[in-house]
Amino acid sequence: MLSPKLTQIPWQRFMDFISPAADRLTILKETLKEAGLEYKVTEIAGCRHFVIAPPSDQSKAMGRHPPVILIAHYDRAKGSPGANDNSAGVFIIIETATRLINKNKTNWLIILTDREELKTGDKIKAQGAYALAEGLKNVKMEKARVFIFDVCGRGDTLVVSTTLESLIKKEAAGEKLKDSLALRKFALDTARNLNMAKVLLIPTPFSDDVGFFRAGLIAQTITMLPSKECIKLVADLRKNPELAEALINAKMRQDSHLQSIPETWRSLNTPTDSHLRLTPENFRTVVRFAEALCSG
Numbered sequence: 001m002l003s004p005k006l007t008q009i010p011w012q013r014f015m016d017f018i019s020p021a022a023d024r025l026t027i028l029k030e031t032l033k034e035a036g037l038e039y040k041v042t043e044i045a046g047c048r049h050f051v052i053a054p055p056s057d058q059s060k061a062m063g064r065h066p067p068v069i070l071i072a073h074y075d076r077a078k079g080s081p082g083a084n085d086n087s088a089g090v091f092i093i094i095e096t097a098t099r100l101i102n103k104n105k106t107n108w109l110i111i112l113t114d115r116e117e118l119k120t121g122d123k124i125k126a127q128g129a130y131a132l133a134e135g136l137k138n139v140k141m142e143k144a145r146v147f148i149f150d151v152c153g154r155g156d157t158l159v160v161s162t163t164l165e166s167l168i169k170k171e172a173a174g175e176k177l178k179d180s181l182a183l184r185k186f187a188l189d190t191a192r193n194l195n196m197a198k199v200l201l202i203p204t205p206f207s208d209d210v211g212f213f214r215a216g217l218i219a220q221t222i223t224m225l226p227s228k229e230c231i232k233l234v235a236d237l238r239k240n241p242e243l244a245e246a247l248i249n250a251k252m253r254q255d256s257h258l259q260s261i262p263e264t265w266r267s268l269n270t271p272t273d274s275h276l277r278l279t280p281e282n283f284r285t286v287v288r289f290a291e292a293l294c295s296g
Contacts, residue, residue, distance in 0.1 A: 014091055018081040018275060028074060028090070028112065035098055045131035047114035050074070052097050054106045066143040068294045069109045069136075070096065071208055071219065073116030073128070073150065077269035083278055085268045086116070088153025092283055096290040108294035109144070116150075116208050117269070129211030129219075136217065145183055146219035147293055150207040152286045153278040154264050157230045158196060160187050161204040161221035163248050164213060179218045187220055190292045196285070200230050202237065203247045205265060224286060226279070229262040236260045 013031045017024060025041075028050060032039050039052045072089040076082025090112055097110050115128035124130060136142065162184075168177045184201075191199045204223055212219040225233070237243050243260050267273050 011091065014087065015275065017091075018083050018087050020081070024074060024076075031091075031094065035094060037094070037097055037101070042135075044135050045128070047128035047131065049114055049128065049132055050112035052094075052110040052112070054101060054108065066145055067107050067109055067141070069111060069141070069144045069146045070290055070294070071111050071113055071129075071146060071148045073113040073208055075114050075117050075128075077117045080269050080271060081274045083275045084153040084264070084273050085151050086149075088278055088283070089149045089151065089286075092152055092286050093149055093290060095283075095287050096294075099287065099291050100294055103291075103295075105291075105294055113208055116211075124210055124214050127208065127211035129208035130215050133212040133215035133217045133219075137215070142217060145186060145293075146212060146217065147183075147187065147290070148208045148212075148219050148221045149223075149286065149290060150221060151223045151264070151268065153224070153280075153283070155224040155226040155229070155279060156282050156285070157198040157200050157225050157227050158191060158285065158289060159200050159202060159204060159223045159225050159230075160184060160191075161207075161209070161223065162201050163203045163206060163221065164209050164218065166203060166244065166248065167210070167213060176213070176218060180220070183218055183220045187222065187293070191289060194288060194292055196289070198227060198230075200225070200234070202230075202233060203244045205268070206248060222286075222289070224282065225262055225264055229264055233260070233262055 013027055016022060017027050025048065032050070032052070037052050038055055039050050042049050042051055070093050072093045073086050074090045076085065093110055100108055111132065113128050113132060118127055136144065164180055165177065168180055188199065204221060207221045209219045209221045240260065247261070267277060
């Protein structure tokens, strides 16, 4: 039985959420209601995103600084339980919301996104994050600091992704690189202030960050990996620079570099992405980090 030792939200819903025939939209609504969170389901370009904000009586201070937006996608690949990709991330971010409200923190927004998982042949503009980012620009939220929590349910090492930097450099988008590095620095400073000993900068598979980037916004992806997998991955990256591109490119991952891909990532979008692979004892680390991002 999953026992993350976090008490703010109804984690008993988790097993229902990852069951094969789950009505994930309904379960998510029930989970948020039981957690006492105010939310809206916003439909954009055929995607249904959950938007969670501080209670209206707490949100007067929002706007004094650019808000922090925490994002986790709640859809999953067909045929996969989606325990790590990205059900654990969804429940961790919901847990974070309850703690922020209990501590009267106001300068934040949480969005649980739809259609992060693209089908073969889909263009990136079909990703839910693309139209969502366009919507955020329309409501003058382009200066928000956006952090994407994806695949955060397994491992003890906080991974701050460098993938977007690679894409930005390829396209010579100098101003975007400056924004990306500033956002990354904010994440690293937050981890340092929490005295987090296990933090790693490496490229990771694309997430909602690429949809945001194509829409003109920068988002920093956060994930988790076990220490042993991190050590091997860093060594492999030093020996084979092409591996960095393979981590990003799904086709390359399936071809010549498969054995160098961390086991955690190899299981994504497969039937093996079950609750048995999760490490609930590390969930609190991610919650602390996510909460701290919103507490500055």
